[in-house]
Amino acid sequence: MDWQVTVACAMIGYVIVIILLRTLFPEKHLHWNDINLEDLNFPADFIWGVATASHQIEGNNYNNWTQFEQREHKTPSGAACDHWNLWQEDHNLLTELGVDSYRFSIEWSRIEPNEGEWNEEAIEVYSKMIDSLIARGIEPMITLHHFSHPVWFEEKGGFYKTENLPYFKAYCARIFPYFSDKVAKWCTVNEPDVFSIMGYHMGMFPPGKRSPIKAIRVMKNVMIAHGEVYHELKRQNPSSYIGLAKNVTIFDPYRRWNLLHWLTTFALNYIWNGAIISALKRGRMFGSSVKIVKNSADFIGLNYYTHVLTSPFLPQTTEIDLPSREHEIVTEFGYPMYAEGLVRATKWLGKLNLPIEITENGVADGKDSLRPNHLKRHLWMIAELIKQGVDIKSYYHWSLMDNFEWAEGYTMRFGLYHVDYENQTRTLRESGKIYQQIIKQSKL
Numbered sequence: 195m196d197w198q199v200t201v202a203c204a205m206i207g208y209v210i211v212i213i214l215l216r217t218l219f220p221e222k223h224l225h226w227n228d229i230n231l232e233d234l235n236f237p238a239d240f241i242w243g244v245a246t247a248s249h250q251i252e253g254n255n256y257n258n259w260t261q262f263e264q265r266e267h268k269t270p271s272g273a274a275c276d277h278w279n280l281w282q283e284d285h286n287l288l289t290e291l292g293v294d295s296y297r298f299s300i301e302w303s304r305i306e307p308n309e310g311e312w313n314e315e316a317i318e319v320y321s322k323m324i325d326s327l328i329a330r331g332i333e334p335m336i337t338l339h340h341f342s343h344p345v346w347f348e349e350k351g352g353f354y355k356t357e358n359l360p361y362f363k364a365y366c367a368r369i370f371p372y373f374s375d376k377v378a379k380w381c382t383v384n385e386p387d388v389f390s391i392m393g394y395h396m397g398m399f400p401p402g403k404r405s406p407i408k409a410i411r412v413m414k415n416v417m418i419a420h421g422e423v424y425h426e427l428k429r430q431n432p433s434s435y436i437g438l439a440k441n442v443t444i445f446d447p448y449r450r451w452n453l454l455h456w457l458t459t460f461a462l463n464y465i466w467n468g469a470i471i472s473a474l475k476r477g478r479m480f481g482s483s484v485k486i487v488k489n490s491a492d493f494i495g496l497n498y499y500t501h502v503l504t505s506p507f508l509p510q511t512t513e514i515d516l517p518s519r520e521h522e523i524v525t526e527f528g529y530p531m532y533a534e535g536l537v538r539a540t541k542w543l544g545k546l547n548l549p550i551e552i553t554e555n556g557v558a559d560g561k562d563s564l565r566p567n568h569l570k571r572h573l574w575m576i577a578e579l580i581k582q583g584v585d586i587k588s589y590y591h592w593s594l595m596d597n598f599e600w601a602e603g604y605t606m607r608f609g610l611y612h613v614d615y616e617n618q619t620r621t622l623r624e625s626g627k628i629y630q631q632i633i634k635q636s637k638l
């Protein structure tokens with residue numbers, strides 16, 4: 195065969211492969227202008243909620259994050275929303291919104307500030323918070339680890355070291371009996387994917403490392419820790435409902451005719467999403483056995499924000515705008531609004547055959563100009579999925595109020611309530627009023 199024929203065959207082959215990929219893996223986009231977003235129908239028992247995390251709202255913590263902020267000269271989290279002192283007022287906001295449930299995290303560094311030293315006063319405060327929620331008819335959902343942990347644990351090597359996992363299990367086993375008779379819903383860990391990749395590969399979260407190998411090891415260890423904690427807590431109280439919050443970010447090829455973009459997409463989708471799903475379903479992750487993780491969840495929490503248009507030259511920081519499709523609205527964080535992605539996100543998680551709790555969804559939008567639309571599009575999509583038979587039980591909006599947004603400090607405002615950090619005043623945004631209304635309507 196002369197070279198011209200070889201080149202022609204290769205080109206035809208390439209085109210066939212691309213056509214196949216494009217057909218097998220469509221990237222769905224809806225014509226939002228043709229959709230009536232006011233038409234939202236949810237089942238009567240659907241659970242409406244909002245979510246926060248301890249280090250983002252409590253203020254004046256001392257943990258791996260505060261240490262990182264100081265060491266790397268980052269924006270100090272400082273007083274955050276001063277929720278540790280203002281939690282009663284903040285619970286009033288939950289009542290005002292009319293939510294059925296509130297997802298929040300308890301801060302390991304407050305509860306066990308030094309190894310083996312238990313702070314009963316902090317436990318007492320959390321206990322009061324739980325009682326206050328229950329008295330208001332709001333069901334608590336507690337996250338045991340939401341990115342922050344004690345400095346002593348970090349200094350031992352944190353989740354990087356397999357031999358440290360028993361410390362996390364011991365903390366969970368110790369704290370669980372205080373609350374497990376009042377609280378049924380638990381998330382062991384928040385986003386093992388974000389935690390490990392941002393902290394150990396992208397260097398933007400503590401401990402600020404830049405090694406993909408380390409990130410993969412940490413993700414695996416966090417999943418093993420999750421599995422161990424799940425079994426321990428179920429042993430203590432078999433009727434508890436325990437899962438974890440998984441961030442599903444969808445990677446789509448930036449150029450849908452470029453095979454390299456497709457290949458990068460497959461790799462990233464496996465590392466970010468597939469590996470964790472495989473751990474939970476098959477007890478295998480990155481080619482090795484993580485048996486304890488298999489079937490270690492009663493539900494799967496979905497934190498959904500966006501899709502990332504991928505090429506081999508993916509930025510190694512979140513500080514720049516990511517590419518977006520022409521017709522997509524770009525949010526303040528720099529990533530596109532893509533409610534359609536919920537279809538694929540729930541389909542992937544559907545492989546687990548577990549109820550899905552949407553443990554986070556929201557948008558950074560200081561001016562509140564996108565949030566109303568963002569909220570309605572995502573809720574419309576969820577209502578559609580439920581209609582099609584997807585088992586989605588709840589929706590927790592991220593977030594109740596503006597708060598400390600990790601590497602972005604206070605620049606990103608995700609709240610249904612605006613927070614004035616000068617005087618800690620909370621003001622309900624227009625989008626908050628819309629959410630309040632949607633909840634009210636759905637109960638009629």
Ligand code: GCO
Pocket residue numbers: 247250384385388441497554592599608
């Ligand atoms: C995460 C966390 C939250 C964030 C939220 C907005 O996804 O990083 O779970 O703590 O604040 O997702 O970015």
